[in-house]
Amino acid sequence: MAQPTQDPAAFLDAHAERARDELFDFLRIPSVSARSEHDGDTRRAAGWLRDALAAIGLDAALHETPGHPIVLGEWRGAPGAPTLLVYGHYDVQPAEPLELWDSPAFEPTVRDGNVYARGSVDDKGQLFLHVKALEAHLRTRGALPVNVIVLAEGEEEVGSVNLEAFVEAEKARLACDAVVISDSAMFAPGIPSILSSLRGMAYFQIDVQGPAGDLHSGSYGGAVPNPAMALARILATMHDADGTVAIPGFYDAVRPFPDAVRAQMRALPFDDEHFRAEAGSPALGGEPGYTVLERLWTRPTCEVNGLLSGYTGEGAKTVLPAKAMAKVSCRLVPDQDPLEIERLMAAHVARVAPPGVTVTVTHLHGGRPWRADLGGPLFDAAKQALAEVFGREPVVTGEGGSIPVVGDFQRVLGATVLLVGFGLPGENAHAPNEWMSLDNFHRGAKVIARLYDLYAKA
């Protein structure tokens, strides 16, 4: 048994092995939120987490939702000190295709210092390192320097469908000064990172209806407008030849990233050719005047996600299709608004649609973009904690994808959000052989433990 100590970091060092064992227990529960046959497992993972929070001294309980329960843990023993809300999720992606795993998805296996298991990095490992940081404080000092709320949902992998309503309903109880989330990756091994932006989303389906049914292209072709050709013509108007989005008004609300942030992004060690090869793309492309990382993190896009029309099987069928469909989505950056983009998209499509077909634009879902204020006590505390534990200054990164709950927390709770993740590139978050670096798991807990002290003092 390790000796009691007053230092949370030393406690974490002394109890590293037990922390791993506990994490592995958590990872063994197949809490696949998307599969109803795992509903019992998902509830079991929620109960496991509640018990883990209660064991270290938080008031912890399950809160029912129409779906999987929310786990809430609270420690409010620091009146007058700020309140931090830690958000994470205990559900995981389905593990299929199982045959592509080198070791069983729900039997954590260590290779080369990494633990392989579904949920290891997304997000059980990154959530549990916060629990370990809290334990380190409470076991060594009996108290935390800040008030803490742990909010873990079980539906992140299925769209967080019940989270916003819970946060709205409980916003008095969840009132906090800042939200800390570890559900992202570092820029590279050994390079601690703070995620400063997320792109938003406006996802559309465009349906072009031509004739009432499929027609013979010999008997009707040349006199009846072809909806697939009409769709192609519509889609071709969405970009200029140089890759700029050509939907009028599309860029109007874009607030350029500060030069200082762009300069930091340009200074990051990034190999375009390595990125291209990893994507397996014949070449890279995108808006002129921006680096690859700027295109991914700071610029909005318009992409075709799917196309379907007429005959798509082997060989030839001479059909003039009745209809054609495209899935088209825009990634958004601050301050683009999904509803305004919907209006611009609909107006553009209506303007460019060729005659002789009926075109409808349906907005399937949207999410706002987000950008952090790169400053303030929480940001500064995180920077220092990362620098101390990793031995180098953190870099500021962006994220091309979307995490809709971030905007919800900021809007409903009025709190600053800090995204500090300990995953790594290539971690296979939604793929077979998901893994997390055990060193990052350990260092991550130390960073969070140190963050409490630094933030409390700020």
Next chain:
Amino acid sequence: MAQPTQDPAAFLDAHAERARDELFDFLRIPSVSARSEHDGDTRRAAGWLRDALAAIGLDAALHETPGHPIVLGEWRGAPGAPTLLVYGHYDVQPAEPLELWDSPAFEPTVRDGNVYARGSVDDKGQLFLHVKALEAHLRTRGALPVNVIVLAEGEEEVGSVNLEAFVEAEKARLACDAVVISDSAMFAPGIPSILSSLRGMAYFQIDVQGPAGDLHSGSYGGAVPNPAMALARILATMHDADGTVAIPGFYDAVRPFPDAVRAQMRALPFDDEHFRAEAGSPALGGEPGYTVLERLWTRPTCEVNGLLSGYTGEGAKTVLPAKAMAKVSCRLVPDQDPLEIERLMAAHVARVAPPGVTVTVTHLHGGRPWRADLGGPLFDAAKQALAEVFGREPVVTGEGGSIPVVGDFQRVLGATVLLVGFGLPGENAHAPNEWMSLDNFHRGAKVIARLYDLYAKA
């Protein structure tokens, strides 16, 4: 029993009921060439036809092919007179979906003077009326005024895959002055028609390859070229805004239809609005400066027949697709050549393909367009026979679709081809409830019987 007579037309009138009964026997054989479970039925139909030809006095036999047999019947008792080759097919389309038939597909049923059955108009009824015309001559006069070869295949509905080789191999035996084919429709009820042109075909698949696998549109979108968007841009270059095909050189080989033919087409009673409503299209379209019938019969096209890329299911999936595919086909008119169109298409696509993706164009199949010489003894004889039997001058029509064997007969046998059909608009040739007018079946036999006399005298 009807009295013997010297007049083939009177014989046909007297034996009309028996002719129908025999046709119904032929229609009851489900000779679906595309379905191997019907191989026995298909062979049975070939044997039935051979026996019918032998019964009226032709030398008739089955000729084996790698697929379904070819039926050949010959009567060569008019040395010095011209030789006519009658082409038709005894196989039929599949009858599915069976539940949409108002009476069983292989139980001929008469309603409103039409016989409903699979194969009634395509092509058993139209082939068998030639047999009845031959019988009328042979039974009344014991001879024909011309030499006749009946060539019926059992693979027309599966691409006539063995016909060209048979014609090539037997071209000495099949030597003839003219080919007569009844496998098309009249322009309208009561309006006898001669089909003067067929469009050809060049059918392509365009494949656009982007990244090696589907990518997350958040993590890669904006920096990796999107193959579906590239495909849309390529397809959008294939027409000008007014509907003209914009592939350079596409129209170079087009030989304009004579003004006289265009004038005849413009004089046909054709209701654009009725055509539009029947197609169920919001509007009509096509090349400026041409009527609907001219667009269908005299002008080439470029159509998208199919599109497939990325996610096409319900809802939203944020995928940057690895690839995108289009089926694109051109209907051709004389003297466009499928191989030259392939060259032009490939060159055009290579020129307009956006950077960052790999594009391949595959020519799946092609067929030459065909145009009749509107004159000469066979054409004149057909005109007069149709006028006598139907009581009005025939009209000259075109056909937007393709019948590749027509070009083969013309090329291999060096024979004039006459396309004179007795179907009607709406006959459901490849659909449930296929039908043929029994009056047209009867008149058609009279037209063909009269044609022999008029052609022999010319």
